[in-house]
Amino acid sequence: MKPAAFDYRAPRTLEEALGLLREHQDEAKVLAGGQSLVPAMNFRLARPAVLVDIARVPGLDRIDLDDPGSVTVGARVRHLDLEHNTIPGPLGVLLARTGRWVGHYPIRVRGTFGGSLAHADPAAEWCALACALDAEIHCRSANGARVVEACDFFEQMAFTTCLAPDELLMGVRLPSLGDSWGVGMAEFARRWGDFAIVLAIAAVERDGDSVARARIALGGVAGGPVRAAHAEAALSGRAATPESVAAAAAAAAEEVDPTGDIHGSADYRRDLVRTMVTRALNQALA
Amino acid sequence: MIGESVPRLEDRPLLRGEGRFVADIDLPHQLHMRIVRSHAAHGTITSIDAAEALAVPGVAAVWTGADVADVPPIDFRQVGADQMVPYRQPILAQRRVRYVGEPVAAVFAADPYTAEDGAERVVVEVAELPPVLDAAGPLGDFDERLDTEAYVFTEATGDVEEAFARAEHILEAEFRVGRHTGVPLECRGAVAAHHRDTQTLEFLGAAKVPFQNRDALAQMLGLPPSRVVLREAHVGGGFGVRGELYPEDVLVALAALRLGRPVKWIEDRQEHLVAANHSRDQLHRLRVATDARGVIEGLEVEFVSDQGAYVRTHGATVATLAAAMLPGPYRIPNYRVTGRVRLSNKTPAGTYRAPGRYESTFVRERAMDAVAAELGIDRAEVRRRNLIGSDEMPFERGIDALGTPVVYDSGRYETMLDRVLDHIDYSALTESLAERRAAGELVGLGLGFFVEKSGLGPFAGSRITVDGSGRVTVTTGEASVGQGFETVMAQICSDVLGVGLDSISVVHGQTDQMSYGMGAFASRATVMAGTATHDASEALRQRAIEAAAEMLEASADDLVMADGAVSVAGSPAQAVTLGEIASALGPASPLARGRPGLVAEEWYTTSHMNYPYGLHAGVAALDPDTGRLAFERYVIAYDVGRAINPMLVEGQIVGGAAQGFGGALFEDFSYDEIGQPQATTFMDYLMPTAAEMPDLEILLSEDAPSPLNPLGVKGAGEGGTNACGAVVAAAIDDALGRPGAVTSLPVTPERLHAMCRSLAATG
Structure with a gap:
């Protein structure tokens, strides 16, 4: 369990980092917290020729609250900083609630938000959250910057994104959810800290006793995070009742097409979708 | 001083980072060994090409089976038998591979990275053969001459036929315990050096049984035992697994001799999960004969122990202990057991904390619950009626284990039952659980009584x-x-x-x-x-x-x-x-x-073991929507005769219980249909963490000091593990209101979820 040989580079500026990515393209891998990449290298499942460590690149570790309509989370913000964030309103609550579920404490100390998105594990909490909130993923290469909608960022193949080999994920812009929003997060894993068998993230905008808009994303049921569109439709514009929640959860279970593994068959996962969506929605509507 | 919970002497160096484990040991000019392992579950090796590996700068040597064909297979350390001799494991596969992970070649290089670079360039071609993956199913071929049943034995006492002939009730059941094992924090490892000045082979990183391994290594390598020195460093957990003599140990020693340089090998976790001894994996079929009051008059058991691909150092230890300890704390005057040690194309097996007893306690206590359910007798009461009385001590079981007759030296079993029932306020508890179930909760109580064994001589x-x-x-x-x-x-x-x-x-x-x-x-x-x-x-x-x-x-x-x-x-x-x-x-x-x-x-x-005993009681609640089981209470009562250091005894019990829970709910070495292991990392081999463990209530008692030694002590290592599987199963049955629902371990959330759904469907 020793990695294959690689070069290690530690650029001190963004320009230098992007230059290295342009130079080495597919041969390079960006190292941030290293909580997924380093084990993959030790298993020799990942064999980058060059590791570009962005630890010293300035400006990637900030949570930017300046824009009233959104919060931008820098790529190198640690899971733990989101778990203990000071972001006001429902977004702060959702990030804190979700952050607790990311791996184990030592992983949350080192691992990063941007790293999790770029790694794109199908059961990763942050990927589902980004997808649920229609986050904007800010990418940059030596040739310029672009913004990708979260749901387009993740390919429906595990560990695959639209990030080009020479691109660096800079940060993620999340909508600051106003006080009319409620948020919920539910996850089932065999053990605390394991990757989810199924997880659900819900954000619901209330309009009196009814639901104006519902956003529901699921992890662990496909190659990447997915939005439960039928479930959202089943709830949006309806009264916020146990019946409408049950209908949305049933719709979510119906619309997913999970595959099984040793921790849970497809049918079990489908049942868990119903339960997790119910629990996330109940939190969001509480 | 005896009886005081003084802090551990060991902790000072360990907590200050001053411990010295085998990986901390380096010798000048050492080579690092990396094992090339079989990727196939069963097959014939058609070729091994090491040319590319040898071309890697820093690779000093590559060995295959042919290079070590003169070294005999690893012999039995205990409970050997002539029939099992052909099933011993060679240190590198000879012609045939029999499990994924079997050592096929060894690469020696200047550093562990280069060794791994070399190992991945060794090309092994295997003509695959159909694997045997269910030891309880049809026998397969071990080789051209031998089938996969390595050893069969029967132990009996009393007159079983007569007991069944006059029985009021006869129950039949089948129970299975899955495949899991001890996974120490520290993986295996060894550093060996041949000191030519003194003609001494020094082997560092020994554990568990250094003297027996010295003798075994000396014999295999043709050296006088006095010229082989084994040294134990700090050891990060044993659990029966670590410290047995494995192929890698012999290869390290042999390489130090033949290559003339010190050789170091440190196992990684992925290797550990496919190469170190697995354990458990037994299927029991039993018939129970009782009288009208639920007193067991006769017990007949036949079981299969899936030994994996080879019979290793433990021989038939696990099966022997399962057979001998199955009757546990109950009188059961007429008992016959047949054990079958069978091979499969899985990692070879050995002992693991409470070997044979974790399995047989599950079987026996499941059977006891079945008797209670069948006859409509309270579960505690049916146990009480069967317990061996303290006035019957010493109690001769009438069968042997590990070459010595099983004679319970001392025990006050009924006192322990009363103590635990008092502690949990049994009648009030069962009443309140019944009320909660009536209100729709899935919550239940399990009991697991057992006798352990300890203090093996001679x-x-x-x-x-x-x-x-x-x-x-x-x-x-x-x-x-x-x-x-x-x-x-x-x-x-x-x-x-x-x-x-x-x-x-x-x-x-x-x-x-x-x-x-x-x-x-x-x-x-x-x-x-x-x-x-x-x-x-x-x-x-x-x-x-x-x-x-x-x-x-x-x-x-x-x-x-x-x-x-x-x-x-x-x-x-x-x-x-x-x-x-x-x-x-x-x-x-x-x-x-x-x-x-x-x-x-x-x-x-001494030629006798002594016999500590205990009782686990757990209350668990089941979430029907996810299948998650959570213990609200878990009580472990254990009598060790005399506790030298109660804190350490409690530590043994807590750690042991975590392993018991692991095998009952989480840990499972599953294989796919072609024999590929599915749990080869900690992402898939799920050991419980502190978050999955209930708070344990430990009732340590000293009711029955051993009369066999002046201190009165009995061993404390295995009582925490022993009955966890039995109690998990019983608590689930009770929560579901379905006696006999759980017949196999581990019970996963998916299985529990399915049980809850079938309960909802049938009412």
């Missing part, structure tokens, strides 16, 4: 020496796998000599420091080495007092020993310290009389 020795400073050194040939051995030996010594624990050093597991040794297994170290240390301390005390009597010109009868000195009773100023006595006993001193030194050595021998 011998242990201890030598106590005092140097001129008064420092006491306890030297034994026994071993520490991290269980607190040093602390316990020091406490026993301190109790006799009255010196502080800080003045005592404990040496263990060094084959050049003691003439004989056994090791740390079968919950034997405290019983065996503890008794030897007690006896040696008494002898040393006697010798110190005799010498002091001459030095102080006093009568030995007037002397007392305390605080590291011998003084005249009533006049503490008239005293000599142990250091002064030791100095006065120099070889030329007339005081020594030809026996220099303040030293004593004693050997404790």
Whole structure:
């Protein structure tokens, strides 16, 4: 369990980092917290020729609250900083609630938000959250910057994104959810800290006793995070009742097409979708 | 001092990062070994091409089976039999591979990275054969001559036919325990060097049974045992798995001899999960005959133990223990058991904490619950009616285990049952659980009674020496796998000599420091080495007092020993310290009389084990929407005769219970249909963490000291593990209101979820 040989580079500026990515393209891998990449290298499942460590690149570790309509989370913000964030309103609550579920404490100390998105594990909490909130993923290469909608960022193949080999994920812009929003997060894993068998993230905008808009994303049921569109439709514009929640959860279970593994068959996962969506929605509507 | 929960002597270096584990040991010019493992579950090796590996700069050698064909397979350390001899494992596969992970080649290189670079360039071609993946199914071929049934044995007592003929009730059942094992924090490892100046092979990183492994290595390598030295460093957990002699150990030693450089091997976790001994994996079929009151008159069991691809050092130990200990605390006068040790194309198996007992307690306690359900008798009551009475001790089971008759030395089983029932307020608890179930909750109680075994002989020795400073050194040939051995030996010594624990050093597991040794297994170290240390301390005390009597010109009868000195009773100023006595006993001193030194050595021998016993009781609630099971309470009562250090005993119980829960709910070495292991990392082999563990309530008792040793101690290592599977199953049955629902372990959330759904569907 020793990695294959690689070069290690530690650029001190963004320009230098992007230059290295342009130079080495597919041969390079960006190292941030290293909580997924380093084990993959030790298993020799990942064999980058060059590791570009962005630890010293300035400006990637900030949570930017300046824009009233959104919060931008820098790529190198640690899971733990989101778990203990000071972001006001429902977004702060959702990030804190979700952050607790990311791996184990030592992983949350080192691992990063941007790293999790770029790694794109199908059961990763942050990927589902980004997808649920229609986050904007800010990418940059030596040739310029672009913004990708979260749901387009993740390919429906595990560990695959639209990030080009020479691109660096800079940060993620999340909508600051106003006080009319409620948020919920539910996850089932065999053990605390394991990757989810199924997880659900819900954000619901209330309009009196009814639901104006519902956003529901699921992890662990496909190659990447997915939005439960039928479930959202089943709830949006309806009264916020146990019946409408049950209908949305049933719709979510119906619309997913999970595959099984040793921790849970497809049918079990489908049942868990119903339960997790119910629990996330109940939190969001509480 | 005995009976006090003093902090561990071991903790100071370990907590300060000063511990020395095998991976911390480096020798100049050492080579690193990397094993190339079979990717196929079963097949014939058609070619191995090492050319590309040898071309990697830094790779010094690559060995395949042909290079070590002269080395015999690894022999049995215990419970061997002639029939099993052909099924022993070669140190590198010879022609045929029989499990994924089997060592096929060894690469030796200047550093571990290069060794791994080389290993991935060794190309192994295998013509695959159909694997055997269900040992209880049809037999397969081990080779051209032999099938996959390696050993069959029957043990019996009483008249089983007669018992069934007159039975009021006969129950039949089938129970299965899955495949899991001990996964120590520290993986395996070894560093070996051949010192040509002294013609000595030094093997560092030994564990568990250094003396037996020395003899085995010497025999396999053709060396005199006196020229092979094994040394134990700190060991990060044993659990039965670590320290057995494995192919990798022999390869390291052999390479040090043949390559003329020290060789180091450190196992990684992925290797550990496919290469170190697996365990459990038994299927039992049983028939139970009872009278009208639920008293078991006859028990007939046939079981299959899936041994994996080879019979390793333990021979038929696990199956033998399962058979012998299955009747547990119950009288069961007529009992017949047939065990079948069968091979499959999975990782070979050996002992794991409570070997054979975790399985047989699950089977027996499931059967006891079935009797209770069938006859409509309360589960605690049916157990009470079957318990062996304290007036029947010592109780002869009438069968043998590990070459010795099973004779329970002491036990007050009914007292323990009452204590636990009182502690949980049994009738109020069962009532409140029934009310909660009536209100829709899925919540239930499980009970698991068991007898453990400990203190396996036949011998242990201890030598106590005092140097001129008064420092006491306890030297034994026994071993520490991290269980607190040093602390316990020091406490026993301190109790006799009255010196502080800080003045005592404990040496263990060094084959050049003691003439004989056994090791740390079968919950034997405290019983065996503890008794030897007690006896040696008494002898040393006697010798110190005799010498002091001459030095102080006093009568030995007037002397007392305390605080590291011998003084005249009533006049503490008239005293000599142990250091002064030791100095006065120099070889030329007339005081020594030809026996220099303040030293004593004693050997404790016994042909009998002793038998601690316990009772687990757990209350669990089931979430029907996810299948998650959570224990609200978990009580473990355990009687160890006498606890030298109650804190360490509790630590043994807590850690053991985590492993018991692991096998009941989480850990599972599953294989796909072509024999590929599915749990080869900690992402898929799920060990419970602190978050999955309930708070344990431990009721330590000393009702039944062992009459077989002067301390009255019984071993404490395995009682925490033993009954977890039984209690998990029983609590689930009770929560579902479906007696007999759980017949196999582990019980995963998915299985529980399915049970809840079927319950909802049928009402």
